[in-house]
Amino acid sequence: MIGIDPHKGSHTASAIDQAETALGELRVRSGADQLGRLLGWAARWPERIWAVEGASGLGYLLAQQLVAAGEQVADVQPKLAARVRLLATGATNKNDPNDARSVAIAALRSPAVRKVGAENHAAVMRVWARRHRDLGSARTQVACRLHAVLCALVPGGFAGEISAARAAGLLDELQPDGAVAAARCDLARQFAADLRRIDEQMRDTRKRLAAAVTASRTTTTQIFGVGPVVAAIVIGEAGHITRFASRDHFAACNGTAPVEVSSGPRKIYRLSRRGNRRINHAIHMAAVTQIRHRHTDGRAYFERKLAEGKTRKEALRSLKRRISDALFARLQADARQAAGTVSAGPGGQPGSDSVASAAGSHPKHRPPARSPDREDKITRDEKNRQDLLTTKRLPSALFMS
Numbered sequence: 001m002i003g004i005d006p007h008k009g010s011h012t013a014s015a016i017d018q019a020e021t022a023l024g025e026l027r028v029r030s031g032a033d034q035l036g037r038l039l040g041w042a043a044r045w046p047e048r049i050w051a052v053e054g055a056s057g058l059g060y061l062l063a064q065q066l067v068a069a070g071e072q073v074a075d076v077q078p079k080l081a082a083r084v085r086l087l088a089t090g091a092t093n094k095n096d097p098n099d100a101r102s103v104a105i106a107a108l109r110s111p112a113v114r115k116v117g118a119e120n121h122a123a124v125m126r127v128w129a130r131r132h133r134d135l136g137s138a139r140t141q142v143a144c145r146l147h148a149v150l151c152a153l154v155p156g157g158f159a160g161e162i163s164a165a166r167a168a169g170l171l172d173e174l175q176p177d178g179a180v181a182a183a184r185c186d187l188a189r190q191f192a193a194d195l196r197r198i199d200e201q202m203r204d205t206r207k208r209l210a211a212a213v214t215a216s217r218t219t220t221t222q223i224f225g226v227g228p229v230v231a232a233i234v235i236g237e238a239g240h241i242t243r244f245a246s247r248d249h250f251a252a253c254n255g256t257a258p259v260e261v262s263s264g265p266r267k268i269y270r271l272s273r274r275g276n277r278r279i280n281h282a283i284h285m286a287a288v289t290q291i292r293h294r295h296t297d298g299r300a301y302f303e304r305k306l307a308e309g310k311t312r313k314e315a316l317r318s319l320k321r322r323i324s325d326a327l328f329a330r331l332q333a334d335a336r337q338a339a340g341t342v343s344a345g346p347g348g349q350p351g352s353d354s355v356a357s358a359a360g361s362h363p364k365h366r367p368p369a370r371s372p373d374r375e376d377k378i379t380r381d382e383k384n385r386q387d388l389l390t391t392k393r394l395p396s397a398l399f400m401s
Contacts, residue, residue, distance in 0.1 A: 002042055003051045003076070003104025005096050006059035013038060014100035015045060016108065025097050035065045051076050051107030053099070055116045056239075063116050073116040080106040080113075114243050121216040126236030128212060132205045132229060133278070139198045146191040149184055164196035217337075220330045223323065224296050225289035233282040234327055241331040247324070254279040256317070256324040271317070280320075283327070287319045298323070 005012045009030055015023040023045070028037045042048055048071075055063035055075035066073045084102040085094075107113050143162055150167070151157035153174060158167070171189055176182040210228040213221065213235075220231045244250040251257035255275030261268050290298030298319055305315035 001049055001051055001104045001108045002045070003053070003081075003100040003102070003107065004059060004062065005053055005099040005103060006057075006062055007096070008058065010096075011038070011059075011062060012096035012100045013041070014097055014104055015042070015048075016101060016104045018108070020105055020108070022101065025100070027096065034062065035069065038062075038066075039069065039071075048072070049074060049107070051103050051113070052116070053078055053081055053103045064119065067116055067118055074107045074113045075116050076103050076107050076110075076113060080110050114240075117240070121212060122235050122239055124212045124236075125209065125216070125232035128205055128209045129229070129232040129236045129278075132202065132209060132232075135198055135202045135205060139195065139202065142191055142194045142198060146188060146195065149188045149191065153181065153184055153188065162195075164192045164199060167192040167195070216334075218330070218334050220327055220334070223286065223326055223330065224293070224298065225286035225323075226327070230282045230286055234279055235331070237276050237279045238331065241328070241335050244328070247328040250328040251321060251324045254283060254324055256280065256283060256321045258317075283320050283323050284316075286323050287316060290319065290323075291316070 001017075002013055002015045005014075007030075011028050011030065011034060013026045013028075015025075017023060024041070026038070026041045028034050042050075050063075050066050050071055050073045052059040052063045052066075052073060053076050054060075055073065063073050063075070081099065081102040084105045085098070088102075146162060146167060147157060150162075150170070154170065158170065167188065171185055171192070174181075174185060176185050206229065209232045213228045213231050216235065218231055218235060220226050220234060221228065226234075238244075238250070238253070241250075244253065248257060252272070253275050255272045255277065257272060258269040259272045259274065261270055287298065290296045291302050293299060301322060302315050302319050305318050306312065310318065
């Protein structure tokens, strides 16, 4: 096992055997020859696995270079290596060689290490989703500054959401009465120009996101409220869905599963602040979209939770968990479809989902209506069956705040 502690300017490698005996160390500077030097040094160990700390962060480029060279690469979370240093009985000086050795030991002993593979369309979505998020933050900042300048020019400022066109129209109507007011008008026009430029960049980014989502052939967009931006965030941040053992693991990763803080006979569940907050935010936006449309199954589920006595926040959290389960099922089906190994589900249908579609699929993707004379009876029977499945498969504790 060869552990690597990556940095911006250098990479430190440390090799150990099954008994955690140190076999050698190497430090290489980041550059065009980093891969060749590492492979030449590791040639003495034909059966080897590379363990890179943070293969999706500072170690991303090196990990992908090793994968492209046909090497086996494992991604080690920094907290796993930190635990190794914490529990070590010998010298635990904080330096690059010891860090690399800790990474190797963590990869050797931990069962939760993820294998690094070649990047696919998920990486493309992650790139453009992060670009869209950064542009959104920049737009908010520019809009706030524009509002602040307008408050010094117009009594009461500008009410409501501002746009570049509305700001330009307001500035055209103003007649500066001095040098200070003229300077503020010029500054406001620059902010309006910045706003117009960012809006154009966001439109271009959304087009690229839509193209990437279409090329991936994902079915997550069939869930009501999941558009190209939400789908790109979920797929890009989640990565390979196979790294989640179940929908509960996926919910814990995105923060929609409550955290247990029980002690003794007292069973208590609290709101989770853990997990990937970007995926959590994307699921939140999908849930809010469903609640705003009365015809969706998500709105009906939300109202049913309110009728059970839950607060609006608790009902929203329950709906977010349902959407998380629906997304997990769609991502699993997409992975099986991509691998060409679509298996039969519990109902004997390929890709059958054990979660009822209370998350609400888009109406255009729903099956055709049944004959009118049997529609009411079958609908009632299906609703009772789905409620029974929900009660059995989704314990009420999962929905507690």
